Amino acid sequence: MSAPVSRRALLRGAAGAAAAVALAPHLGCARFLKRRGEVPVESREVPTACELCPNKCAVLAVVEGGRIRKLNPNPLSPKSRGMLCARGNAAVRSVYDPDRVKQPLIRAGARGEGKWRPVSWDEAFDFAAGKLKAIKGQHGPEAVLWSSTEGFQEEFFSNLGLAYGSPNLVRHPTLCLASVNLAYSMTFGTVPSFDLLNADYVIMSGANRFESIITPDTMDLVESTMNRKAKLVYLDPRFTVTASKADEWFPVRPGGDMAFILALLHVIIGEDRVDREFVAAHCHGFDELRAHVQQYTPKWAAAETEIPAADIVRIAREFADAAPRALYYAGRRSSWYVNDFQMRRAQAILNAVVGSWDREGGVVPNSKIGLGELLYMPWDEPTAPRIDELDARFPLAAKGDGVFLQARENVLAGTPYPVKGWMVYKQDPMNALPDRGRTQKMIEGMDFVGVIDTQMSDTAWFADVILPESTYLERLDPLHGLPGIWPVVVMRQQVIKPIHDTRANLEIVQGLAKRLGLGDYFDYTIEQWVAEQAKELPVDNPLAHLQKHGVFAAPGAPFYGTTRKPDHRFLTRSGKIELYSERLAEAGHDPLPTYVAPTPPPADSFRVLLGRKATHTHAGTTNNAWLHELTPTNDLWINPVPAAALGIAHGDVVEVASKVGKVRLPARVTEEIRPDCVFMLHGFGKKSRQLRLAYNNGASDADVLETAWDRVSGNAAFHETFVTVRKVGEAPHA
Numbered sequence: 184m185s186a187p188v189s190r191r192a193l194l195r196g197a198a199g200a201a202a203a204v205a206l207a208p209h210l211g212c213a214r215f216l217k218r219r220g221e222v223p224v225e226s227r228e229v230p231t232a233c234e235l236c237p238n239k240c241a242v243l244a245v246v247e248g249g250r251i252r253k254l255n256p257n258p259l260s261p262k263s264r265g266m267l268c269a270r271g272n273a274a275v276r277s278v279y280d281p282d283r284v285k286q287p288l289i290r291a292g293a294r295g296e297g298k299w300r301p302v303s304w305d306e307a308f309d310f311a312a313g314k315l316k317a318i319k320g321q322h323g324p325e326a327v328l329w330s331s332t333e334g335f336q337e338e339f340f341s342n343l344g345l346a347y348g349s350p351n352l353v354r355h356p357t358l359c360l361a362s363v364n365l366a367y368s369m370t371f372g373t374v375p376s377f378d379l380l381n382a383d384y385v386i387m388s389g390a391n392r393f394e395s396i397i398t399p400d401t402m403d404l405v406e407s408t409m410n411r412k413a414k415l416v417y418l419d420p421r422f423t424v425t426a427s428k429a430d431e432w433f434p435v436r437p438g439g440d441m442a443f444i445l446a447l448l449h450v451i452i453g454e455d456r457v458d459r460e461f462v463a464a465h466c467h468g469f470d471e472l473r474a475h476v477q478q479y480t481p482k483w484a485a486a487e488t489e490i491p492a493a494d495i496v497r498i499a500r501e502f503a504d505a506a507p508r509a510l511y512y513a514g515r516r517s518s519w520y521v522n523d524f525q526m527r528r529a530q531a532i533l534n535a536v537v538g539s540w541d542r543e544g545g546v547v548p549n550s551k552i553g554l555g556e557l558l559y560m561p562w563d564e565p566t567a568p569r570i571d572e573l574d575a576r577f578p579l580a581a582k583g584d585g586v587f588l589q590a591r592e593n594v595l596a597g598t599p600y601p602v603k604g605w606m607v608y609k610q611d612p613m614n615a616l617p618d619r620g621r622t623q624k625m626i627e628g629m630d631f632v633g634v635i636d637t638q639m640s641d642t643a644w645f646a647d648v649i650l651p652e653s654t655y656l657e658r659l660d661p662l663h664g665l666p667g668i669w670p671v672v673v674m675r676q677q678v679i680k681p682i683h684d685t686r687a688n689l690e691i692v693q694g695l696a697k698r699l700g701l702g703d704y705f706d707y708t709i710e711q712w713v714a715e716q717a718k719e720l721p722v723d724n725p726l727a728h729l730q731k732h733g734v735f736a737a738p739g740a741p742f743y744g745t746t747r748k749p750d751h752r753f754l755t756r757s758g759k760i761e762l763y764s765e766r767l768a769e770a771g772h773d774p775l776p777t778y779v780a781p782t783p784p785p786a787d788s789f790r791v792l793l794g795r796k797a798t799h800t801h802a803g804t805t806n807n808a809w810l811h812e813l814t815p816t817n818d819l820w821i822n823p824v825p826a827a828a829l830g831i832a833h834g835d836v837v838e839v840a841s842k843v844g845k846v847r848l849p850a851r852v853t854e855e856i857r858p859d860c861v862f863m864l865h866g867f868g869k870k871s872r873q874l875r876l877a878y879n880n881g882a883s884d885a886d887v888l889e890t891a892w893d894r895v896s897g898n899a900a901f902h903e904t905f906v907t908v909r910k911v912g913e914a915p916h917a
Contacts, residue, residue: 230674230730231678234274234335234654237397240268241263241673242257242267251279255267257734261399262667262669262673264398264402270800270810276808278679278682282873283638284638288300288648304686307650311648311695312698313698314630315631324567325351328604329349331608332610342704343696346701356584358616359515360515361897362524362898363515363523365527367527368754370755371531371760372753377546378403378668379512383407383509384413385415386512387416388418388514391795394423416498418435419434422434433490433494434857436487437860439488439489439490443495444529445776446499448476452476461538465540465751469536481495487780506545507542507543508542510539543743547668547743548746549666554717554720555717555718557715577897579896586896592890595624608634609635611802614801617885618885618888620843626642626645635652636652637685640802641802641870643871651685651686652687656677656678657678658681659676659677662729671737713726714726720735762775787907788906789825789905790859791862791905795865805876806876811876818851819861819862819908822858831908832914833851834849836913839906839908841887841905843887848881848882861906887904
C-alpha cells in the first residue's frame with residue numbers, strides 16, 4: 184500500500200487490543216472471573232462469526248456456567264475492525280428469546296390459525312418427507328420450489344433441492360443485490376469492492392451507509408469523510424443520516440439518478456477529462472459511449488433530476504480531477520426501479536472512464552482466500568425447465584439465484600407446469616416479497632409448505648411443518664471466505680449446546696434426505712466438511728488456528744493494479760471493460776445505459792419509498808426485545824406541504840393505500856422528504872402471533888408494494904408503487 188494511513192495501520196491498533204486474546208487459547212482456557220458465594224463460575228471466550236446481518240463480523244462470545252453472558256468484538260478481523268453493532272450484541276437475546284420455535288411443529292388447524300402440534304424430529308421428518316414424496320410422485324420433482332437466503336449452511340439446503348431433482352431454487356439476491364451484481368459483472372467481469380477508506384471523492388445514490396450499516400464500508404466512510412475530509416456527494420429523495428453527514432445533498436427526483444450519471448459522463452467525455460491511456464488499453468466501446476452520451480446534457484439532466492445544471496457540471500469536473508481516488512458507490516440494496524440494472528451500469532462505466540478501476544481509493548476487484556472442498560457423491564442434474572423461465576425471460580440473470588417474482592407469478596398462473604410444494608430456509612417471503620396478498624395466495628395453493636427457521640416468521644405461521652434450526656451460537660457452521668480488498672476467512676464455531684430441541688441445518692437436511700432416499704449424497708459430518716475447507720489455508724495447523732482466533736486474514740497489505748497490466752484479460756466477451764456490451768444487445772437490451780424517465784405519481788398520489796436502519800436486519804429482528812427497544816415500530820414520513828393539504832398533523836394515524844392493499848400507521852410530518860414521496864421503514868407489521876413484540880406492530884410495506892422487477896436482472900423493483908394517503912385518526916396528544 185502506498186498511503187501511510189492504511190488498513191495495515193488500522194490493524195496494528197487492532198492487534199494491540201487483541202494481544203491478550205492472541206497470547207492464550209480461547210477454547211479450553213478456563214478463567215475464574217467471578218464468584219457467587221463460594222462457588223467459582225467458569226468463564227471462557229469462544230471466537231465465532233455473527234449472523235444477525237450479512238456482514239459476518241468476528242465475535243468473541245463470553246460463556247459463564249454454560250450460558251452466554253456477552254458478545255464482544257474480535258479485533259483480529261480486518262472486516263469488523265474490533266467493532267460490534269447493536270444487532271451483533273443482540274444475538275444473545277435471540278438465543279434466549281421466549282418466542283423461539285423450541286421443537287418441531289406440525290400444523291393442527293387451518294393455515295394461519297396458529298394451531299400447532301409439538302412432535303418429535305422423527306415424526307416431523309416422516310411427515311415432511313411423505314409430503315415431498317407424494318408431490319414428486321404425482322407432479323415430478325420440479326413441482327417443489329426451494330427458496331433460501333444467505334447463510335453459511337445454505338449450500339446444504341440448496342443441494343437437497345437439487346438432489347431431489349428440482350431446478351427451482353430461488354435465492355435472496357433476486358430481492359436485493361441482483362441488478363448491481365449483474366451490472367458490474369457485465370462491465371468488469373466481476374463484482375468489485377469500493378475503497379472508501381482511501382477515496383478522496385465519493386458519490387452515493389441512496390446508499391444510506393451511515394444509518395444502514397455495512398462493515399467495513401461504513402467505518403471506511405467515517406474515516407475518509409469525517410477524519411480525512413474526503414468529499415461526499417449524496418443523492419436521495421430523503422434527508423437521511425448519511426445526507427446529514429455529506430458535503431452536498433441533493434433531493435433527487437426518484438428514478439433520476441441515471442440521468443445525473445449520464446450527464447456527468449457527458450461533461451467528462453466532452454471536456455476530455457477521461458483517463459485516455461487507461462481507456463485505450465483496457466476499455467471496449469468508448470467511441471460508441473462518446474456518441475451515446477452527447478444527448479444527455481446537464482441542462483436536460485437538470486429537468487429530470489431537479490439538480491441544477493451548474494452543479495452537475497461542477498461535480499463532473501471535481502470527480503474527474505479527484506480520480507483515480509474517486510468513486511461512484513454502488514451500495515448494497517439495489518432493487519429500486521425497473522431500469523435499475525442500466526443505472527448501475529452507468530455507475531460502473533463512470534468509474535471506468537476516469538481510470539478509478541483497480542486503484543487505491545477507487546473501485547477494486549476482490550481478492551479471496553481459497554478453501555478446500557469435501558468430495559461427496561454427485562447427483563443427476565435436474566432435467567425440467569425452471570418455473571421462472573429464466574433462460575427465455577432473463578438470460579443474463581444469475582442461474583443460481585433465479586427470479587423470485589417471476590417464479591411466484593408463474594406458480595400462481597400454473598405455467599409452464601404446476602408447483603405444489605414449497606421448502607423455505609431462513610427466509611420470510613411473506614415480508615420479503617411485494618404484494619403480500621399474492622404470496623399468501625401462493626401458499627394457500629400449495630399441497631405442502633415446510634419451513635426451516637429459528638423463529639415463527641410470517642411464512643412459518645402459514646406453513647404445514649416447522650423444522651427449528653439452532654441459532655448460530657448453538658452450532659458449528661462451514662468456514663466462510665469473505666472476498667474483498669482485504670479478504671478473510673471466518674469460523675462460526677459452536678459456543679454453547681442447543682438449549683432447546685433444535686438442530687443445525689445440515690442435520691435437518693440429512694434427516695429429510697434419509698427418508699427421501701437421498702442420504703448417500705449427504706454422508707458426511709459438519710466437522711469433516713470444515714476440516715477439508717481448512718486444509719487450503721496458508722498457515723500452520725489451519726483448523727487449530729481458526730479455532731483459536733476465529734479468523735484468518737490474508738497477510739500483508741492489499742494489492743492494487745493487478746488487472747491493469749497490458750496482458751490482463753477481463754472476464755468479459757471482449758476481454759476488456761465493456762462500456763458497450765454486445766451480450767446485452769444480443770439479449771434484446773440496450774448495449775449502453777439508456778435513460779427512460781420514470782412514471783410520475785398520479786395526482787394526489789405519492790411514490791412510496793422503503794429503507795432500513797442499523798438496528799434491524801430486513802424483517803428478521805423486529806421481535807428481538809433489545810432491538811425492539813431501539814426501534815419499536817415504524818411510521819410514514821410525509822412532507823408538511825401535502826400533509827397540510829390532506830389535514831394530516833404529526834402523529835395522526837393515516838391509511839396508506841395502493842392498488843394491492845392498504846395499511847395504517849402514524850404520520851411523521853417532516854421536511855426531510857420530498858413532497859412527491861412518502862417513506863416506510865421495512866420489517867414491521869407481522870402477522871405471526873408468536874412474534875409477540877412484532878405482531879400487528881406498525882405496518883408492512885409488503886402489503887402495499889406492487890409487483891415490479893428490473894427488466895434485465897429480474898431484481899424486484901421496490902420503488903415503483905404509488906399510494907394515496909388519508910387521515911383516519913387523531914394524534915394521541917390531540
